[in-house]
Amino acid sequence: MLLAIDTSAGTAVAVVDRAGAILAERADAATRRHVEVVGDLLRAALAEAGIGASEITGVVAGMGPGPFTGLRVGIAAARAFAFGVGCPVVPVVSHDAVALGRAEPVVVATDARRRELAVSHYGPPDAGGLPARLAGPELVPAGPIEVPIGATLLEVSEIPAGALGALGARLLELGRRLGPGEPLYLRAPDVTLSAGPKRVTA
Amino acid sequence: MTAPLVLGIETSCDETGVGIVRGSTLLANVIASSMDEHARYGGVVPEVAARAHLEALRPTLEAALEQAGVALGEVDAIAVTSGPGLAGALMVGLGAAKALAMALDRPLYAVNHLVGHVGVDLLDPEPLELPAIALLVSGGHTSLLRVRSLTDDVELLGETIDDAAGEAFDKVARLLGLPYPGGPQIDRAAVGGDPAAIRFPRGLTHPKDLERHRYDFSFSGLKTAVARHVEAARDRGEEVALADVAASFREAVADVLTAKAVRACHELEIPRLLLGGGVVANARVRELAAERAAAAGIELRIPPLALCTDNGAMIAALGAALVARGRPPSPFDVPADSTLPVGTVLC
Numbered sequence A: 001m002l003l004a005i006d007t008s009a010g011t012a013v014a015v016v017d018r019a020g021a022i023l024a025e026r027a028d029a030a031t032r033r034h035v036e037v038v039g040d041l042l043r044a045a046l047a048e049a050g051i052g053a054s055e056i057t058g059v060v061a062g063m064g065p066g067p068f069t070g071l072r073v074g075i076a077a078a079r080a081f082a083f084g085v086g087c088p089v090v091p092v093v094s095h096d097a098v099a100l101g102r103a104e105p106v107v108v109a110t111d112a113r114r115r116e117l118a119v120s121h122y123g124p125p126d127a128g129g130l131p132a133r134l135a136g137p138e139l140v141p142a143g144p145i146e147v148p149i150g151a152t153l154l155e156v157s158e159i160p161a162g163a164l165g166a167l168g169a170r171l172l173e174l175g176r177r178l179g180p181g182e183p184l185y186l187r188a189p190d191v192t193l194s195a196g197p198k199r200v201t202a
Numbered sequence B: 001m002t003a004p005l006v007l008g009i010e011t012s013c014d015e016t017g018v019g020i021v022r023g024s025t026l027l028a029n030v031i032a033s034s035m036d037e038h039a040r041y042g043g044v045v046p047e048v049a050a051r052a053h054l055e056a057l058r059p060t061l062e063a064a065l066e067q068a069g070v071a072l073g074e075v076d077a078i079a080v081t082s083g084p085g086l087a088g089a090l091m092v093g094l095g096a097a098k099a100l101a102m103a104l105d106r107p108l109y110a111v112n113h114l115v116g117h118v119g120v121d122l123l124d125p126e127p128l129e130l131p132a133i134a135l136l137v138s139g140g141h142t143s144l145l146r147v148r149s150l151t152d153d154v155e156l157l158g159e160t161i162d163d164a165a166g167e168a169f170d171k172v173a174r175l176l177g178l179p180y181p182g183g184p185q186i187d188r189a190a191v192g193g194d195p196a197a198i199r200f201p202r203g204l205t206h207p208k209d210l211e212r213h214r215y216d217f218s219f220s221g222l223k224t225a226v227a228r229h230v231e232a233a234r235d236r237g238e239e240v241a242l243a244d245v246a247a248s249f250r251e252a253v254a255d256v257l258t259a260k261a262v263r264a265c266h267e268l269e270i271p272r273l274l275l276g277g278g279v280v281a282n283a284r285v286r287e288l289a290a291e292r293a294a295a296a297g298i299e300l301r302i303p304p305l306a307l308c309t310d311n312g313a314m315i316a317a318l319g320a321a322l323v324a325r326g327r328p329p330s331p332f333d334v335p336a337d338s339t340l341p342v343g344t345v346l347c
């Protein structure tokens, strides 16, 4: 049984079985309440799936892209839950969950704030039926997105945790290389190196 | 029945701390600091700190369990700092603590960071008798508290109205051309300096200020005074007397901190004072506190340095006290609160 957690947009949690069937899926669309809701969503999802925490054998973590502060909450929760039950973390690019199951090429776009979008381009699924990411995730200015002919634009405000979990299950089954070990912040921290102290006397 | 085994997680600033206690016995105190990453910016950068917490959390948890010689499954409760502190940093620890509590099916105690600094004294074989006055001084806070009960009755007497004392050390070090963190640098530079060479201002100590800000602190005027002094010397083409400036600045900080703390002990008739926070590492602050406490007949308590700076053991110790007193755990939807008032011990 796998647990999936993503806080790259709202907060999304799911329980899936090893075959990728969704047993429970819970979400809260608010984009600034991740740390408040993540505990209750975890509890509700496990209860709905009718399993105890100790039955979880892997935790699928949405690694972003997403706004820093919120994204980290889900990754911290995923890593801590996995540590608690003694199972591995399965890191997955959050956009891949949106592309999962689409037969045609897609472009996935999510809000990256600051008038930018995070965008990933996918070709048709690979031989294993998994999303084949050709480019991204990367930041582009907000506005019309260039979509290749024949591709579908998927501009989403939520990452489906059930699909994220199903993708994790499939990756494990195929023994594929897993997603990024580190969060996909896509932006450096906001810091400016000061030129030195300013004069206080005129 | 054995005392509860509590694991505490602290991520309110730039130290990722995990501590483990059994009742009032310290079993582990492991700290990973991102201080080096902030050095080039001259101060803690919240986003840099939050990113570092996420990476440090698991290794720090593992190291703490190893140091304590216990298995995760033996832990009876999880305690975590939910405020005050840097919001993004707090959220990493709180998010992790909730998931860990869920994974282990254990209660969660979301506690106050400042009260944790006081709670660390419970790990002493002979904790300070209550009520007591606590002076908590770091790069993030400068607070004076009256503690009647650690779990139920903590009152804020005063706090800084601008910079924290540790921040003042960092800023003054920078304008003297010294690296971050400023505290140890100023200490080093002050060796051989005359603490009475320059009479820098003591914030909020004039009678008119004392009416409204009896136990409050202010360090921005002091910082500006040091800047003016340094600029004036340079404008005259003179070399800045670094040792004298550093010693005089440090004296002003130590003076106002300890004077207000001792005043509170005296006026509130509580002859017990506890120090906490990273600035306690400053030798002159400790020395002057000891001198003045002795002169005023005040019992002074300074925890070991590793328990003065931000750490998880203090959070675990406070959590264990709350468990022992049968307090109900925190609701699972408890938020991180960067300005959590000190009166809220348990969220």
Ligand SMILES: [Zn+2]
Residues within 6 Å of the ligand: B113, B117, B138, B140, B141, B277, B278, B309, B310
């Ligand atoms: Zn502190």
